Amino acid sequence: MSDRSNLIYCYDGSFDGLLCCVFESYEKKEIPADIFSPDTEQTVLLPQKEIVTDPQKSARVLISIPKKMGYDALDFVRHAYLTCLPQKELYILLFLRMGFRFGPSVMNMLADDVVNTLFKAVKHLTNEAHLLKGFLRFSVFNGALAAEIEPKNIVLPLLAPHFRERYPEERFLIYDRTHSMALIYQPYRSEIIAADDFQMPEPDEEERSFRELWRLFYRTIEVQGRHNPKCRMSHMPKRYWSCMTEFSTDKKSRQEPALLTGGAKLLPASKMEPPHQS
């Protein structure tokens, strides 16, 4: 029977690396006290063990997860890896060890501390991703869309399918300021890349007008007799506000916003041609 040792595993921060930690834990019949990624800034006196990422080992673990505990558990672990839970690596390892022991029912053991902690963390991730599907704001620059977000969890992999289905014909970029990552899309492929220091370009006249129109709509839609800022805050916490159009003002805010004349000017270039006739 393996016991909690006072060893600390150090892995390379990748999902495969984490699976190798699971492999190591079984091979050596030991449970580490903690698992550090290169980002962990902790100095402890416990002995550390470098876990080298071996694609063969990680593949063996990866194949066995759905076999032993089902595809739901694999999805769950992949999501857990994206969360901002402190010590998520250790919790994932403990969860997988439970899964190998109890089988698919591990997903129902909600009253267990390990399972419960991970479930809450994943819930936090999916909630944040869901909110950002709504709160994220694009700006149009030369026909392409760009947005900035500051999420706590790594939400880009969860946002990608949503925005791909929403704007299949657009080119867009979503920059995650917290994790210095960007999701880029052009018809019909997307990629998540590391990106430091992305700066939003200055908005042009048309972009500024639409922002102004949106702020006008936002102010007007409130029923003043029901003013309830507390309720708003609980639905839309303040930490999201900094990236939202309705709470920001453009630097060169002009007194008289541009008059919008109707007509094809507003049609995005790609939409100019008439719909396909069959």
Add this chain to the structure above:
Amino acid sequence: MLKVDVFDKLKILTDAAKYDVACTSSGVDKKASRGGIGSATACGICHSFAADGRCISLLKVLMTNSCAYDCQYCVNRRSNDTPRAAFTPRELAELTINFYRRNYIEGLFLSSGILKNPDYTCEQMIEALRILREEYRFSGYIHAKAIPGADSLLISRLGMLADRMSVNIELPSQSSLKLLAPDKSKHSILTPMGYIQNRIQENTTDLVKYRHAPKFAPAGQSTQMIVGATPETDFQILNLTEGLYHKYKLKRVFFSAYMPVSTSSLLPPQGTKPPLLREHRLYQADWLLRFYGFSANEILDEGHQSFNPYIDPKCNWALSHMEYFPMEVNRAPYSDLLRIPGIGVTSAKRIVAARRTGPLHFDGLKKLGVVLKRAQYFITCGGKIADGLKITQDAALRSLMSDTALGMYRLGLPETVPEQLSLFPQPRLTQEDVQKCLTGQI
């Protein structure tokens, strides 16, 4: 009509539409076709929240706020002196697409005042939706108001373009309608509602036969009622709601606390506070009808026409049916778990899943999201009640009432807060009554 620019139009036509409460984008799953734009998720997405705490999901505007009707409760009534404007269908479609591209909105909520006649108004709306759907190949969410009195062919065309349709009942009884909306009748509202329901029904059969049959209002139909403008009781409103869910298969019934927008002597005077608490209780009861397997008669009855202002309808039901409690959480079926105060749909499902892997205890329940503060009075775990639970009157009161309700209760019954008490003549609740109701059965 005055020629005003898009900013002015947007301001006027948003202002005129904001009293409509429905702003959900739920009920349908789809993604953009190649060459198109827009998707929809069944759970709906909120894009922002206004300073009144209400979700902003759709661009909610009127086609025009000019209106031939003179409904007393409405800001857009003919006799009201207010600036009027109208979008052209193309202007509206362009605005929608531009907002949509920037991820400001999930789609369009389009309603309208009656310009010229119902048919003409309906045609204008159809044209706007046609531009969106055909020219922009927009597959985002569209909620369209059926215009009462418009030709059924036009309603049908509108339904083919929209995801959700709604006809507002506004006033929950025939007599109130007659008094306040002389141009409308129960008949003129229920006819399009019934028509839409039939079309949705037919469409489902078509879809079984032909997979690609065009869809008619795939996200279903909804309606709204104004609460507090007329003397209907909570019981009447809730019964009507239940009837609408059963008979017309509505997806949602919305309630809107009446905001005084008129000086008509037939309505509550200007300055009356909107009955927000009453609206809140109606929504709580609505949830009990839709997700918790309650019927209207269980929540209220002839003898109890109004909601208890201090505790929510589910607690209220539990307290007057103590014979069902305490319930054993490790054995009670799902439908019974839903009746326990402090246990909701999510936590009941989790309980059912988690108890398969082993017996549940109180600390486990807490992790599953059960609100033990309330539930502890109604449950046992493995035959035992919660450790150290002392049932005192004060503790029970504190746990079953929300903080605001408790404050209200401590201060004594104020004159202004439970609005419904002043609207309907009924014996005043006394402090003792409330106490009896809250703690008598524990």
